[in-house]
Amino acid sequence: MPQVLDKGFVELIDTFGDDLTVVNAARVSYNKEVTVMDPKDAKLIKYLAEHNHVTPFFHPQIRLRLKMPIFVAREWYRHQIGFARNEVSRRYVDYKAEMYLPGAVRERDAKLKQGSKGSPVADNTMATALIDDINKRAEETYEQLLSMNVAPEVARTVLPQGMYTEFIETGSLAAYARLCGLRLDQSAQWEIRQYAAAVSELLEAKFPVSWPALTPLPDPPAPALPVPSASPIVTPQVFDLGC
Numbered sequence: 001m002p003q004v005l006d007k008g009f010v011e012l013i014d015t016f017g018d019d020l021t022v023v024n025a026a027r028v029s030y031n032k033e034v035t036v037m038d039p040k041d042a043k044l045i046k047y048l049a050e051h052n053h054v055t056p057f058f059h060p061q062i063r064l065r066l067k068m069p070i071f072v073a074r075e076w077y078r079h080q081i082g083f084a085r086n087e088v089s090r091r092y093v094d095y096k097a098e099m100y101l102p103g104a105v106r107e108r109d110a111k112l113k114q115g116s117k118g119s120p121v122a123d124n125t126m127a128t129a130l131i132d133d134i135n136k137r138a139e140e141t142y143e144q145l146l147s148m149n150v151a152p153e154v155a156r157t158v159l160p161q162g163m164y165t166e167f168i169e170t171g172s173l174a175a176y177a178r179l180c181g182l183r184l185d186q187s188a189q190w191e192i193r194q195y196a197a198a199v200s201e202l203l204e205a206k207f208p209v210s211w212p213a214l215t216p217l218p219d220p221p222a223p224a225l226p227v228p229s230a231s232p233i234v235t236p237q238v239f240d241l242g243c
């Protein structure tokens, strides 16, 4: 089971269907059914994905159990169409909360309104200690409130966004491709990208033809722009590449 972040995971519970399910859903238009994939079927899957004929990809279903911090789950839950979810409720359970502690506390990127730089802040040790400290204080207050007979549904109000939650999710292959396509992008938060990558790896193993067809690799990042300088304009050198 792939571990994600410091205490999270993605567990594949079950799948319904495979690449053939997609092929047979598409071929039903001609009232045809196949039992073994051949190269023609792989081409058909690629064609369907490229031309956005998505309905055949609605038929395979995947069930996962995921454990992720609340702030990641809030983003994950924004993907609604094609998914069903049921989550642990802190109205019912009151066991010890687990908190996400980032390994590196990334610094703000002045060039972006959202997002972060890949690098940690100058005082990463201090920043980590501050997060750890507030998490521990929240946990202690939570325990104290419970010991005063405060109802769990009220006591949970002091638990932070970094607290882990757990849920079961069932979704179609098409829905996961959509989610992963959006959340594997560099513009998505680093933490959710780790979950999307773990799901993607699991689904590629189960749907070796459909998954790469639905989630083509993104274009490589554009090369860094040259830094403008005040020096005189230099005529670009023309290389004869002989082709």
Ligand SMILES: Cc1cc2nc3c(=O)[nH]c(=O)nc-3n(C[C@H](O)[C@H](O)[C@H](O)COP(=O)(O)OP(=O)(O)OC[C@H]3O[C@@H](n4cnc5c(N)ncnc54)[C@H](O)[C@@H]3O)c2cc1C
Pocket (backbone or CB within 6 Å): 078, 079, 080, 081, 082, 178, 179, 182, 183, 187, 188, 189
């Ligand atoms: C990098 C990134 C940054 C983001 N930042 C923010 C943010 O700052 N604030 C914020 O609120 N959200 C933000 N989001 C969430 C985003 O707006 C979407 O809610 C999220 O990506 C889910 O998209 P989805 O297409 O999978 O949605 P789903 O709700 O699962 O919908 C799937 C598809 O169904 C169709 N559909 C769904 N509902 C309708 C409808 N009412 N009418 C017509 N068609 C519909 C659309 O084709 C849609 O794409 C962000 C997402 C990403 C990836």
